[in-house]
Amino acid sequence: MPDKKWYPDSLKVGAQGTSSTYRFLESIYKKHDEFSYAEFGVYRGDTARNVAERFPNATLHLFDYQETIDEAIIKLSKYQNKIFYYGNSQKYHDSYNWHLGKILKNNPHTTIFDYCFLDGAHTFSIDALTYFLCDMLLKRGGHIDFDDYAWRLRGSSLDPRKVPSIAEQYTDEQIDAYQVKMIVDNIVRPSGKYREVVKNKIFQKL
Template sequence: MSVEDTGEILNDIFGMSLGQAKYLERFITSKKLSNLLELGFAHGVSSCYLATILKENGGGHLTTIDLASAVHRRPNIEQLLDKLNLKDYVSVFYEYESYNWRLMKFIEEYGQPLFDFCYIDGAHDWNVDGFAFLLVDKLLKPGGWIIFDDMDWSFGSSPSMREMPRVVNMPDDVKNTPHIAKVFDVLVKNHPDYGNFEITDFGWGIAQKIH
């Protein structure tokens, strides 16, 4: 099954677009990436695309993490993976509060880099994703890559979140600042071990661990 075939099945489900998936297919294939980490999967659309890419490339594995509440989505990630016969390529983890707890467990358990790629499309929050980057850094192999989704997203611009009491009560700068752009500009670009920075037309921030 190709990325295009997967896209036809997932077309009406909220998540990654086919255009983004085809970009990732070129990116992952050209750089020979095979041990993937994903932070935030929602319904699992992006996870299915990543697993499809691995299957098409002849092997590899995706580890993906989201909140426990994601199991109640319809469809949910496991239903989609079953439908597409991709479960063997994916390990799904559910966490109560944040994927950072699972990242801590990985660091404790393995004590060395595991992944050559990480796709972050989760909390979109400075406090969560700034710390997530520092944890991912400990798990990312030298030469590995990180892609941050939604560089231009803010709580105040989100149709689904801007009226929530939590967001209404935020200070204006917290509400209207794109948090992922701050993570990328303040933490990633200033980190001595990262380079080859790029901002794509999709609003993705890309960086490579060069040391």
């Protein structure tokens, strides 16, 4: 039996992806630089496409639901970058963190990412752990990029009025909370391990 598909097919995301992310990459890397870029929450693959176009020697690690990854594989097939894909199911307790755990297991005491763009679940229960796992895999001087600091489930494409299963998964307090902000304000900044490069968004590992 296939997994229950609860995630909506359409989200409020522009066709060019998150330009602030790949524009920032252009400010720190030259076109032919080699670096390792991880993206959590690929959606239509447009941010990754822009990264691949601008940096042909970059290695991309892309994480999302398997059906989304399947679309990204087609969209990015013409690029010559080394691209690794990690698809997970829509089961409630499955996420890209499982793949990160396996990467850690296979690369003990090794940092492999130069840049992590966290644009996935936007929830504390998943992405707080993602931050810690990325921190373990992120090189010194590397960057972690948080999308949607001021985002919450209420009023978004995942509002429980549009996606009823959200009300089954989260309390009203969690639906109304700015959960990315919670991660940035209560974990990242107090850690003392990062320098804030772009306010509320991009942090460099010291």
